[in-house]
Amino acid sequence: MEVVTIEKRTFLYVCERFTEFAKRIESLYSTHTQKVENWLDSQEVCPLLGFSKRTLQYYRSSGRLAYSQIGSKIYYKSADIEKIISNCEIKNQSPKQITSYEKN
Template sequence: MEVVTIEKRTFSYVCERFTEFAKRIDSLCSTHTQKVEKWLDSQDVCLLLGFSKRTLQYYRSSGRLAYSQIGSKIYYKSSDIERIIVESETQNQSPKQIMPYEKN
């Protein structure tokens, strides 16, 4: 075992700097916390969207819906599900072309 000795003044300086560093880290951590996103399984998504399991599989395989798989269980981010809902609302509300009636 090796013993290192330092002056009391140097030790106090190191302790002060370490305390300042710890305060800065705490400050950064408290201001930059990330929102924890909720994950849903396939059954939850099918119930929310009114999809069958096959439709949900189509959305996965076509790349329209991102997913993560752990073992045989598949999970989806709630933000991705919200995006699908918004997109379907937008598509359903798009103005339809009304052709004027012409009598021949």
């Protein structure tokens, strides 16, 4: 084992530089990392929304639902699916007007 001695001032300088380096790395890491998002395929989305595959296709083509396609497989962000579900819940909470139907 080899022992190396350095001046206290040099040691403190190296420690300070290392701390600055660590802070810079943490800063870069926090600004360049993205939150990993869950992606769902059509087979997972249809039961969640209660949609047929055709209705899901209509939502895609009308621009109501964003999607990504890799090859022939289509994926949806879970946040977008949650948004559609919450919009449906909000609409369902509004009072509906009941109109009576009388037969003549």
